Amino acid sequence: MSPQPAPFSVTRRRGLTLVEVMFSIVVMSTMLLAALGSVGAVAKARVTQKESVQGLALARQLLSEIVQTRYKDLVDSTFGIEAGESRATFDDVDDYNGLSEASALYADGTAVAGGTRWSRTVAVSWVSPTDPSTTSATDQGLKRIKVSVTSPGGRVTTLEALRSAENGYEHTPGSQATYTCHVGVSIQIGTNTVVRNVQGVALNNLVP
Template sequence: MILPAHRGATLVELVITIVIISVAIAGVVGAFALISGRSADPLNQTRAVELAQLYMDEIITKKYDDATPQGGQPRYTGGCNIGPEGSEDRSTYDDVDDYNEIDAEAPRSALGPIDGYSGFTVTVDVQCAGGDAGVDLPSSQAKRIDLTITIPGGGDFVFSAYRANF
């Protein structure tokens, strides 16, 4: 009696199959590593926008200048002063340009540190910018607030707003 021939894979075919599968797996793992490394970016970007909104809301609600009376009337007609008057700190900032002192500090409100923003920094730059706003204003009648939020990993997000003297 003659036995049927056994058919199977040779050692060479098995080695070639293992090499091909290894290369494919390496490519897939590399793609996953790239995707997972950037998965925090959208979260940090959203948190940067939220933080910027918090700061802008706080800054814009302050008076135009320290000499501006409550309610804004009569209108302040002095020059454009930038920076805190005297020995003010964050809890006593009372006008827009006082915030110019914030330079690469950890996020905080007037009441204290803000939890959940580890690794974020905030910088505020206030400038006299009446002519920048696209309207016929003297330089002393508008201030531009540039807010820079730096997220963990070093990305910067810059937000700007104008506060007019009215």
């Protein structure tokens, strides 16, 4: 009796078809695009938040500077800048009407930290004391100050304030005194002056 060959079995292994491979690529590509979209949205949100904070700080700084000046010039009551005046010598609120800066500057001409390419404009107008949202053709003792700040990316931040002729800044003290009229803080990360947060506020109640 001759020996019989051992039985054997053939296991068939099913491979991936071209259609399945292509489908897998499409699924992976979709997931990758979704992930990249999420990362991009987070990065955009961070930039927007940073611009919002910086724009608000730059608007507050300029607005604080303006409201600390007199309601109107003591010599020439004409609305607007007087002859021969410059930003460094502005002494009343409406001198700032029409001010436009390509980059944020202090009154003495020095650059505001982190304000490069942040443009600022100012509009001052007479308004009605009974309805400050309504402009007036004549001076009724109240002015509206509007400061607009535009980031390098085009984001606009606007702040408004009302300044009356009876504000505390109008009352000159009987003797010479030094007052704290503005409080600010500047926080910088590392040596990069662009990564800086500036906040400040003008004080309403002046204390020597």
